[in-house]
């Protein structure tokens with residue numbers, strides 16, 4: 001497992017701007033762009049909405065209307081720690097299903113569920129755009145690459161301790 005440092009505000013901004021590059025030239029790409037943002041962050045942060053508005057030249061009011069029309073989209077984090085586990089083709093082949101099982105064994109949650117204490121939320125996503133690092137897990141913007149099931153308890157312990165320190 002190779003880790004990246006936690007995402008700072010600037011890193012978050014950079015991530016959103018980077019993922020929007022491919023959507024800029026495509027008409028009608030708002031929903032796909034928002035879907036991808038939620039895949040990375042677990043929800044669509046307000047700061048991301050402002051960037052989407054600027055980069056795709058769409059009024060914030062229109063983006064807000066889309067976000068509130070579809071139940072799928074979340075405007076706030078469903079748990080303090082959002083685990084986005086990629087089960088796209090590359091990650092699936094490289095073992096994502098065994099990671100899903102490992103998370104269930106550790107936390108007792110499946111896709112779309114939050115632990116009873118409201119700390120951990122799991123969402124299964126499709127392709128985070130870094131297939132060469134498969135299988136990939138992103139926790140609150142921090143990317144874990146080439147994850148194996150034995151890494152899952154360590155990742156959870158790391159985040160549990162960071163939450164209790166706050």
Ligand code: FES
Pocket residue numbers: 086087088089090091092126127128129130131132134135136
């Ligand atoms: S399939 Fe997982 S990052 Fe592309």
